[in-house]
Structures are given as structure tokens and as C-alpha cells.
Amino acid sequence: MGRSEDRPGAPEGRQGSGSGGLDVRLRGVVCRHGRLEAVRGVELEVAAGERIALTGTNGSGKTTLLRAVLGLHRRFEGEILVGGRGCRSAAEWAWRRRACGWIPQRPAAGRFPLLAGELLASSGAPAEAAVAAGRLGVGGLADRPVGSLSGGQLQRMHLARAVGCVAAGAGVLLADEPTAALDFAGQEEAAEVLTSLPVTLLVVTHDRAMAARCDRTLEMAAGRLREVS
Numbered sequence: 001m002g003r004s005e006d007r008p009g010a011p012e013g014r015q016g017s018g019s020g021g022l023d024v025r026l027r028g029v030v031c032r033h034g035r036l037e038a039v040r041g042v043e044l045e046v047a048a049g050e051r052i053a054l055t056g057t058n059g060s061g062k063t064t065l066l067r068a069v070l071g072l073h074r075r076f077e078g079e080i081l082v083g084g085r086g087c088r089s090a091a092e093w094a095w096r097r098r099a100c101g102w103i104p105q106r107p108a109a110g111r112f113p114l115l116a117g118e119l120l121a122s123s124g125a126p127a128e129a130a131v132a133a134g135r136l137g138v139g140g141l142a143d144r145p146v147g148s149l150s151g152g153q154l155q156r157m158h159l160a161r162a163v164g165c166v167a168a169g170a171g172v173l174l175a176d177e178p179t180a181a182l183d184f185a186g187q188e189e190a191a192e193v194l195t196s197l198p199v200t201l202l203v204v205t206h207d208r209a210m211a212a213r214c215d216r217t218l219e220m221a222a223g224r225l226r227e228v229s
């Protein structure tokens, strides 16, 4: 383990109310897919521990924006700071990946079958993730390949992994439509789990109940961001 200030979620990186989490700041962020400008000059300040719902039309750039914060879309213009840190070196990118937990909209296609238990363990806090999986009703599926899980079971597994990421020190959680595949009870449960974590939350959602639990709702349209509540 490195110096304490190198750990995601270390107090040196925190700001704001002390409720936990890292602050996120975006200045003039532009992301392209080839010639398409998917994110167009986004400015955003998120305080540590704040919960932001990101809504908007399909194809408006929400996923691209989250992926840029996470470091999965690295070619962007402007500045993205998490806990006051930008990313220039490989070490800084590695820190960013640990600092930000991620619930993807679609699981990455893998060449080898990944077991659900391995997905939970990759959070960095396997025990906490396993407890969360049990609470979310998928604890008994840990030995199943993730490709064999239903959409809702997989989403619950990713949610449990995210709980593990936070336990392992992530200060920001980026969630891309985390309740889209869930039944009504599951949507309620997932929203409760996500919004009660001591972390800064950016959640892409079309679920009004989830948005209502957040501190602010932002809307994205054609790559631009505006505040709606």
C-alpha cells in the first residue's frame, strides 16, 4: 500500500460536508467518437457526497460522459478532476479507476467466462460485496458465469460489486441505468442501496423514483448539460 494520500477516498482528497466521497469537477469537456461530438463543452461541479441524477434523451452523450470521468474514454478535451486530481500518468489513471466505482449499462464482452464471484471479488472488497449480493438476493449465484445470469440478476451483481468498490475506498460511484433491468421491488431496493452509500454519486437514469432520491437532476441533450432541479 502506498502513502495514505495515494489511496482513493483518502481524507486528503475529500472536500465538502464530510459526508464521504470525492468531489468531481468538469471544465469544458468535449468527447468525440470519430467525427461525432458526443459531449459538447460540459461544465459540472459536484460536491463530495452529492448525488446527481443524469437524465436525457437516448444518444445524448450520458454514457460517454461517465466513461470519460472513469477513464474509459481517454481522448477528451477540457479538464476532469476527481478529488482535485487530473490524469496525465498511468499511475494517475490507475488511481482514478480505483477511486471511481462503476456500474455499466452493458457488461463488457469478455473472451473468457467470468464467474459472478470473481466479478464481486474484483471490487477489491470481496467479503463486503458478497454480503451485499446476499442482501440483493443474488448471493447464491456466485459460482455462475456472469453470462448465464438474467439481466436483473447481473444488474444486482454489479450493484453488489459497487458496494464492494466503496468498501475498498472508492469515493465516487458512476452508475449507468442501474435499475433498468430490475423489477419494481428491485428498483426500490437498488435506489435505496445506491443513495445510502457514503459516496459521491453520478447516476444515469430514466427512473423518476431514483432521480427523486438524488440531490440534483441534470439533463443532457445533444451533448450539452443543463440543470433541471
Ligand SMILES: Nc1ncnc2c1ncn2[C@@H]1O[C@H](COP(=O)(O)OP(=O)(O)OP(=O)(O)O)[C@@H](O)[C@H]1O
Pocket: 033, 034, 036, 038, 056, 057, 058, 059, 060, 061, 062, 063, 064, 065, 105
Ligand atoms: N463507440 C462508439 N462509436 C461511435 N459512436 C458512438 C460510440 N459510443 C457512442 N457513440 C455515439 O455517441 C452518441 C452518444 O452516445 P452515448 O452512449 O453516450 O449516449 P447516451 O446518452 O448514454 O444514450 P442512451 O440513453 O441511449 O444510453 C450517440 O450518438 C452514439 O451513437
